[in-house]
Amino acid sequence: MPETTQHNASKAETPAWNEGELDSLHANAEKHEKVQAMFNAIARSYDLNNRVHSLWRDQAWRKRAVSDAKVLPGEAVLDCACGTGDLTQAFAKFTQASRVVGSDFTSGMLEIAEYKRAKLHESLGERIEYLQADAQALPFEDQSFDVVSIAFGIRNVQAPERAIGEFYRVLRPGGRLMILEFGQPSFAPMRWFNNFYCGTIMPRTATWIARDTSGAYKYLPRSVESFKTRAEMESMMGEAGFGRVNSHAMTMGICNLYRGVRS
Numbered sequence: 001m002p003e004t005t006q007h008n009a010s011k012a013e014t015p016a017w018n019e020g021e022l023d024s025l026h027a028n029a030e031k032h033e034k035v036q037a038m039f040n041a042i043a044r045s046y047d048l049n050n051r052v053h054s055l056w057r058d059q060a061w062r063k064r065a066v067s068d069a070k071v072l073p074g075e076a077v078l079d080c081a082c083g084t085g086d087l088t089q090a091f092a093k094f095t096q097a098s099r100v101v102g103s104d105f106t107s108g109m110l111e112i113a114e115y116k117r118a119k120l121h122e123s124l125g126e127r128i129e130y131l132q133a134d135a136q137a138l139p140f141e142d143q144s145f146d147v148v149s150i151a152f153g154i155r156n157v158q159a160p161e162r163a164i165g166e167f168y169r170v171l172r173p174g175g176r177l178m179i180l181e182f183g184q185p186s187f188a189p190m191r192w193f194n195n196f197y198c199g200t201i202m203p204r205t206a207t208w209i210a211r212d213t214s215g216a217y218k219y220l221p222r223s224v225e226s227f228k229t230r231a232e233m234e235s236m237m238g239e240a241g242f243g244r245v246n247s248h249a250m251t252m253g254i255c256n257l258y259r260g261v262r263s
Helices: 006-010 021-027 031-053 058-069 086-094 107-118 160-170 188-210 216-225 230-239
Strands: 076-080 099-104 128-132 145-151 171-182 242-250 255-262
Touching (some): 021 031, 021 216, 031 058, 031 107, 031 188, 031 216, 058 145, 058 242, 076 086, 076 160, 086 099, 086 107, 086 128, 099 107, 107 128, 145 160, 160 171, 160 230, 230 255
Parallel strands (some): 076 099, 099 128, 145 171
Antiparallel strands (some): 242 255
């Protein structure tokens, strides 16, 4: 495993989030910088925590996103907020895309992604490229990609509507936007269990696994419960210009998959 950035090594000695800030985290003017520091701090344990705390469902959710993207041979894919590259790699493994780009604004996450790419078979690894970029200001020309994806990252963006606009800009006509994001189960007993698990159990066990002092695993469940509803997400995609917007609830609504097509 590579040594990650100095942010990660120091484990964010000063917490990125204090308790008071968590009550209005999506409106915090410093959200961008705080999220970046937080993910640098937890990069090395991120994959393990994802597997454990999704009960190994996170990879199945990503595979469903790849399948529903309907990538054609030779198409180009951009995976924004790619983190350690799980979804980026899934697009390379399970499609015949000619180019798969993973972008993230956190250097510590990209170091892990590059390490994982180097372990892939050469024919897969050479189709993947990573770069550091902000989803709100993508460094790509208009109509550069056929598919844009973002998994569990849209709620971490300072201005989600701006990022959605960027996704629309870089997609070609007929291009698909795929968004994976956590949700709230509609079935009351499951919703109660999920809230208890995410609000009480997961923050403690994930913090212990990560040896984290950044406040990441207090932020993450609060960011889900205070983010946009499923209807609001679909509306935001429609307002950005996407057509044929729909969503699919997975694992009883714990995760939602959104899909929209650029006109």
